[in-house]
Amino acid sequence: MRKGRILQVGTPRELYMRPKSIFVAHFVGEANFLEGYVDALQGGEATVRLRGDLLVQVRGADARLGERIVLSIRPEALTIRRGRSNDVNSLPGRVERVMFEGVNMRYEIRLDNEDLLVVVRPTLLGDSYEVGERVSVSFSPDKVMVFPYPKRGLRGELSLE
């Protein structure tokens, strides 16, 4: 609910996995938001140009060419790898902060375009990374939720006020 209005009704799983709005994606669990615009459309896939001319592929984007959109990605849907990677949807960056949370490690990655991504990985599985390390953050096109850019701006949309 927001300001007395029901935004979405569904099971907890539906709300988490398929939120219908940016607000719900933010309110139920944690999410990274990347801003960009649709650079190309082909079949069911869209190429999205982020700040710094970083390009990513997403599916299910119901948007026009050139339209501003917001990509929402859960921190646990992101993977990290050392150094640069040429994989699809691989964004270069640097580890800015690392937090040990017991079951999980929480990494804040400053991308080369200066956007910030939060990545959560299981502590006991896979590699761990240090502050300052060069890494690539990747995600599958299926794991991205695509929303039209809100009229009141992203920050306004996320606000509870």
Next chain:
Amino acid sequence: MSDLIAWFRKRREHEALKMMQNHLALVVTAVEDLERAVNAAAEGNSGEMVQSIRRIEEAEMEADDVRRKLMIELARSELPPESREDLMHLVKRIDMVADWSREASRILEIIPIDKVPSKMWEACKALCQGTVQCAASLRRCINRLIESPEEALKAADDVERLEERVDELYANARGAFISETFNGTTVAILFRDLMDAVEMIADWCENSCDQARVIAVRR
């Protein structure tokens, strides 16, 4: 380390910091879209140019909104008045970068793009590329200000160097106004205004970095 930076280091999740970073991201979006609009205009692609201009308008309006809210946030925070003033000056200067991007886009939209010599478009594209680099370095400077003031100062030096490069490009482009033939004096005047506006973007990036330096060193 300055008192302001020390204060924010203990409050990394402070709303004002998040808003400032968000504001700057929108400003960079406007500058990048201006470059795309100019590139599209140079290729004669008015459709893509208009799309980019609409995105600049949206980003600039949103940046204005975030700036207003940020001012309110700073006014009610428990920061010392001097630090508050320093931050307000920084935000205002950064906002000018978005304002000039929008001004440039307004001029671009009324220029008959087919009446501009290709050499002038090339000069304008080079200017825009320089401003994008300036804006990216400015963002790096501000994002590092709290965690690593040394890196922030280095990024501020980069902005200064890039701004000088933009100045040089602009000076050369002015010379081309003599050698190139415009299809109409009005077009030449408008194009000069456009290049002026683009150059102002780099100037305000530099001004913003000067304020960032003040914040980094003030006791």
